[in-house]
Structures are given as structure tokens and as C-alpha cells.
Amino acid sequence: MTEPLKYPVGTFRVQGEFSESQINTYIQDIKEFPGLLKKEVSKLDEKDLDTTYRPGGWTLRQVIHHCADSHMNSFIRFKLALTEENPTVKPYHEDLWAKGLDYLEMPVSDSISILEGLHARWVKLLEAMQASDFKRTFYHPEMKKEVALDRNLAMYSWHCKHHLGHIKIISSTK
Incomplete structure (x- = not known):
């Protein structure tokens, strides 16, 4: 029973090449995520x-702060890959980050603001x-x-939907 709660939109699975249409859909998902998140959080x-x-699982507060950190890391990985030849990126311990006071005590509005600005820049980059x-x-x-980068874009499209699904588990009961 925890599987639908853990993966409300299913696990990330992609194979093969990505079409221009798929890429555009993924970019649209990145573009829409902060607004959709803000709408769900407003409930x-x-x-909650x-x-x-x-x-x-994490609290919804931890999930929202995680999205800001994870998406910042992804944006930087895009920038690195676009300006260097196959750069090695630095992984991070998201489970340990989620235990920090910034995750446990900060208002989610701070991370939503980060996501709004970050996603605006990310979409501009992706569209170019x-x-x-x-x-x-x-x-x-x-x-x-x-x-x-096409696979990473697909993964972050899924990541947006995945964590929005976690928020909706609680917000849909409101």
C-alpha cells in the first residue's frame, strides 16, 4: 500500500530517443511546476x-525545500554540461540535507520563491x-x-510531478 504513496505518479522510466514534442512537454512541466506547487500549498x-x-516519508515542508535544492542542482548541471565537455557533477546526500533546520523550520514560501525564479531562468535556458x-x-x-540533458530534463519533469503528487496526497483532503 505504501508504493502508491511513495510513487504517486509511478517510478521514473524512459527509453530510447526523445522527440521534439516530448522535450517541449517536459519544458512545459518545468515551467508550470512552481505555480502548481503554490496552488496546492495554498490549501x-x-x-499540514x-x-x-x-x-x-518526509514532511511536506521537507519535500518543498528538497525541490528547491534538487532543482538548483539540476539547473547547475545543465549549465555545466552546456559549457564543459562531460563534466563530473557532485552528488549530495539529500536525506541528510532534509534533516537541516532550513528544511525543518523555514517557511515553505522561501523555497517556493526560489523555485519561481529558478524555473523562470531554467525555462529560458531550455527554450534557447x-x-x-x-x-x-x-x-x-x-x-x-x-x-x-534530454534524459535529465525528462527526469525533472517526472520529479516535479512526483513531488507534486506527494503534496496532493494531503492537499486533496482539504
């Missing part, structure tokens, strides 16, 4: 934000990219593989 009170969406740019790669040492 919640502080008690400190509620876990599943047993053993050529098809060949989406084939550029970075090396992820934790995964021990090269990751193409």
Missing part, C-alpha cells in the same frame, strides 16, 4: 506542512537550447554513468 496550514505524506544541446552530457559518479 495547507502549518500542521509538518505532516508526512506516507509512513517513514538546440536539439544537439540536449545530447550533451554530464558524468554522475554516484550513478557511474553519463547522463544526457
